[in-house]
Amino acid sequence: MNDAPGTPRYTLWQMVMYMLRLGALGFGGPVALVGYMLRDLVEDRQWITQDDYKEGLALAQLAPGPLAAQLGIYLGYVHYRIRGATLAGIAFVLPSFLMVVALGWAYTRFGGLSWMQAVFYGVGAAVIGIIAISAKKLTEKSIRKDKLLWAIYLLLVVVTVTTESEVAWLFIASGILVWFLRAPPQWLKKGNLNAAALAQATMPSMTAGWLGTIDVSLLAQIALFFGKAGTFVFGSGLAIVPFLYGGVVQQHHWLNDKQFVDAVAVAMITPGPVVITVGFIGYLIAGLAGATVAALATFIPCYLFTIIPAPYFKKYGKLPAVTAFVDGITAAAIGAITGSVIVLARRSIVDLPTALIALAVVAMLWRFRKLQEPIVIAAAALAGLALYPLMHS
Template sequence: MNAPHDRPAYTLRQLVMYFVRLGALGFGGPVALAGHMRRDLVEARQWITDGDYKEGLALAQLAPGPLAAQLAIYLGYVHYRILGATLVGIAFVLPSFLMVVALGWAYVRFGGLTWMQSVFYGVGAAVIGIIAISAYKLTTRSVGKDKLLWAIYLLLCAVTVITESEVAWLFLASGVLVWLWRAPPKWLGHGRANAIAAIPAPAASALLGTIDWPLLSQIGLFFAKAGAFVFGSGLAIVPFLYGGVVTEYHWLNEKQFVDAVAVAMITPGPVVITVGFIGYLVAGLPGACVAAAGTFLPCYLFTILPAPYFKKYGKLPAILAFVDGVTAAAVGAISGAVIVLARRSIVDVPTVLLAVVTVALLLRFRKLPEPAIVAGAAALGLLIYPLLHH
């Protein structure tokens, strides 16, 4: 058990530098990033216990906002509390934010990114291979042989594939089901953490609403809503963004929005950082900063406010059962998201081969770095895509 007074096996600087590196080099979206954190921090370095990791994954899945960023913030909180959570959150998001702002500048300056489709064609297929391996590893470690957890996992996987979204109440229901099955309660006071977690959204929206410039105010409020009300992975935010950015506000056209999603996929770090690119296209650097702050502030608050309650009560049998249920649901939804994404990225024989080769390489060479695969896939995309689409 990691009590607050336990002496961690690492310094805050080491943890922050780890997340700078993950934010700069971690490809594959929330599934792969969550898998990296487990592999590196729980298994290889043993800085974080399996129990703390599971708590973080469950909290990240229960709270709205991007999953990978919330998990990172929680892991920063484990030993170094609010300072750790804050520095880790910034370290994780900043590298990819700077990259998408630079790409946004290039996009505006050079009138679109014609090469982006070629790169995305290759990278998108390789990314499916990367996240498929991560989903497989998460499944084997989190679900085990428990039949109830497998039933939850398969249900959530199917729901995600069918609806192409993540149904928040099913995560809660899964946790409650396993809790009632394994540790029937004598008391019913489990609602408090959720009540506390529900506080910051209006506050964050009100804060962002005080910005003077009408467009920046509009951007801030819209992206705060995106961060406050979209559950699960950064992938789940894409339909919500499309509805606001293209359909409601007409800030971007269809092609610009597709390019924005491509940028998110070919840059490392959290997928949801596409908000920085969108913000840049709409209102330059101030727009990028406001969009990113609006999206990540609610998820930061939703993580650090319930965290003390998770830490204090997280070892109770009822909470452990609840966390197991939510984790099984989360991993099921993540596996479903792999299938949803594969439908969009695996479009012909070359992309099928790219995805299969990526899986084979990662299974055969366990220490093969993902950025090397992504770079190779990008090069292949630049070669193959023009031949097939001319």
């Protein structure tokens, strides 16, 4: 291949096939998925530069929507622009969408998935090991020995663990702090900034109020609700879960509590983005049409929030001010990702067997760098099926 500067070292088809494989075999949720992209595309294959990866991660954290999907879309955009972003995004989401639709069909046909608790018992613990290793690699690669970035990183770890949520404004504040300290601007248009901040703060509530007054058919209601979820929820895929619960269970009464918990479990035991749980929920509400509408409504906003600002990130990303801003947001993002590992561990590691599974996964992935995660997940699922009945008899 041509390795000249600016020329991609891969074809668009190769990127699409990689995203298709990641969507079909990438377990562990957003933390692990962004780690896989760093390992595979930046370190091993060297298709994407470290700077392009950092820009994509920063943009994904700044914009609302699912983190891993937005990063995948941006990496598709880097060399192949709109066509690459579109095909990479579709390839990343499609495999897990088909899986959750199939599980939705089985769920409705056979009256629930009783085996899911046992599988998730083992898989949930293994996922903690996978994402812990991913968070370690992200930290080493992006924070390095920079004291300012370490301070931001540790602050976000503490905030995420304490609040059990991702505080979006801290990402922006971190970027501004590093920008002001390392490449201070000559002047600031305070009036414009205040107006922009006011618009950002009021838009979600105004739009939500307007959408809430419309009386439309079921599919249109699904499109409006999941469109709001994709437009106004920041953070990793798990950040959307409380929003979905409030609307799907409490507001619209489309699902009961047990069905919703099963939907989240389906997202965790299937590969690809956690947000794909919207496909399972949509299927339970209105069949295949509901699944399709829910998935499209959730992912189209995150696609637009990625490709619209992407040209400006590419054009101005090397300016000192922008580089400092991106460094600050990246440190905050990785701190939040690391904190989420601890939050998830509290929920998934519930006894000695799950703790041993998580530690065993960490040890294996540390020792055997080329070990494929799907093999680890399959082994953990079998362990869960064997151990869960013994621990809950």
